[in-house]
Amino acid sequence: MVALRSPAMFISDLHLKSEDDVHTRILLRFLREEAPGAGRLFVLGDLFEAYVGDDDGDPLLAVVADALHALAAMDVEIAFVHGNRDFLLGKAFADRANMLLLPDPCVIDLAGKPVLLSHGDRYCTDDREYMRWRAQMRDRDWQSGFLGQPLAARKAFAERARAASAEHQKDLSAGISDVNAATVEGELRLFGIDTLIHGHTHRPACHQHDLGGSMARRWVLSDWRGHGEALVADERGTLSRVSLFA
Numbered sequence: 588m589v590a591l592r593s594p595a596m597f598i599s600d601l602h603l604k605s606e607d608d609v610h611t612r613i614l615l616r617f618l619r620e621e622a623p624g625a626g627r628l629f630v631l632g633d634l635f636e637a638y639v640g641d642d643d644g645d646p647l648l649a650v651v652a653d654a655l656h657a658l659a660a661m662d663v664e665i666a667f668v669h670g671n672r673d674f675l676l677g678k679a680f681a682d683r684a685n686m687l688l689l690p691d692p693c694v695i696d697l698a699g700k701p702v703l704l705s706h707g708d709r710y711c712t713d714d715r716e717y718m719r720w721r722a723q724m725r726d727r728d729w730q731s732g733f734l735g736q737p738l739a740a741r742k743a744f745a746e747r748a749r750a751a752s753a754e755h756q757k758d759l760s761a762g763i764s765d766v767n768a769a770t771v772e773g774e775l776r777l778f779g780i781d782t783l784i785h786g787h788t789h790r791p792a793c794h795q796h797d798l799g800g801s802m803a804r805r806w807v808l809s810d811w812r813g814h815g816e817a818l819v820a821d822e823r824g825t826l827s828r829v830s831l832f833a
């Protein structure tokens with residue numbers, strides 16, 4: 588397999604569960620064979636299905652950190668935006684993987700044009716209960732209190748949170764769990780940017796938004812579902828989807 592030549596690649600929502608997960612195998616092959624052709628690799632959150640702290644001894648973390656580190660050693664810049672599953676991924680893991688932690692949202696330059704990046708859950712403002720939960724999880728004091736608990740207690744909490752989230756999702760209409768268009772458009776106007784790339788919703792698409800006089804494009808990354816997917820930019824910044832296999 589020849590590495591794809593690209594200034595930037597984007598992936599999100601791998602939801603890796605274990606070292607022998609098929610998606611972990613796909614990621615490791617992608618990082619070894621295709622991603623070395625990228626100038627930059629952006630991981631837009633939910634790399635892991637659950638993440639309770641950098642001190643977790645799960646071999647999955649070591650395997651992924653080592654593979655990212657090997658890619659970074661091939662002169663690929665790696666950057667990470669937190670998802671709602673792995674928002675506790677901290678500096679220790681980032682250093683081990685040799686990747687940069689970016690704020691959500693953030694602006695990058697792609698072929699001379701600004702592009703806004705986000706995990707995407709910040710735009711799901713119709714789901715009020717989720718937004719309240721999100722605000723708590725992203726609170727620094729809550730996070731340091733949580734990280735001070737024993738690993739087993741943190742894992743038990745993550746398990747309960749996942750079950751509660753699945754229960755909550757079940758009762759939501761499709762519209763409520765998706766992004767709110769006005770929230771997206773307000774932010775694009777605020778930044779003065781016409782391209783947004785995000786994940787989270789697991790509804791891969793490329794949407795057009797009317798910002799009142801100008802049009803913007805919103806790329807939604809695919810979750811990994813049996814196969815993987817990367818959004819790959821060419822030298823002119825044109826984006827296309829590439830399927831990834833083990």
Ligand SMILES: [Mn+2]
Pocket residue numbers: 632633670671672706708786787788
């Ligand atoms: Mn998510």
